[in-house]
Amino acid sequence: GLTMAMTKSLEDYIEAIHYLIQSTGSAHVAEIAKTIGVKMPSVTNAVIELAKLGLVTYEKYHSIKLTKAGQEAAATIYERHQMLTKFLVQLGVPNEEAEEDACAMEHILSPITIECIKKFVGEKH
Numbered sequence: 001g002l003t004m005a006m007t008k009s010l011e012d013y014i015e016a017i018h019y020l021i022q023s024t025g026s027a028h029v030a031e032i033a034k035t036i037g038v039k040m041p042s043v044t045n046a047v048i049e050l051a052k053l054g055l056v057t058y059e060k061y062h063s064i065k066l067t068k069a070g071q072e073a074a075a076t077i078y079e080r081h082q083m084l085t086k087f088l089v090q091l092g093v094p095n096e097e098a099e100e101d102a103c104a105m106e107h108i109l110s111p112i113t114i115e116c117i118k119k120f121v122g123e124k125h
Contacts, residue, residue, distance in 0.1 A: 008107040011077050012036055013046045014055060017064055018074035026063035080106050080114060087121050 016035040020027035032043045047064055050056040055070035066074060084105050088098035109117075 010046060010049060010053075011073075011107060013043070013050060014066075014070060014074050015077050015081070017050075017056065017066060018071070018078065021063075021066065027065075028063055032064070077106070083114075083118055083121055084109075087117050090121065 013032065013036065016032050017027040020031050020035060024031070029040050029043045029047065032047075033040045036043070047056060047058050050070070051058050053069075055067055055073055057065045057067060081102050084102035085095075085098045088101055089095060093101065106114075
């Protein structure tokens, strides 16, 4: 799907924008930079890329908004993240490490592996 066109960092940006909108109601370049720990020009470039992909709408000095496609992408990324965290916790990984490792894993695992883990986690309940 669309998420394949997104690089790891673009996925991180979508996640951060989604998180900021959920928690504070808006997402600005400076806040995104702080959340991800990158410089503001990097955020601006990423936002322009995301806008080209039709995932966000962005006007200078305004809050960045997720489009419908952007919201769907964010939901997919978030779900995958939650699922991987749950998987690691089931293996006995402490919560904090599970969170961090899920972050790293979600970008490098193949879709097939993700599907298998999803099944595995689902069957545990």
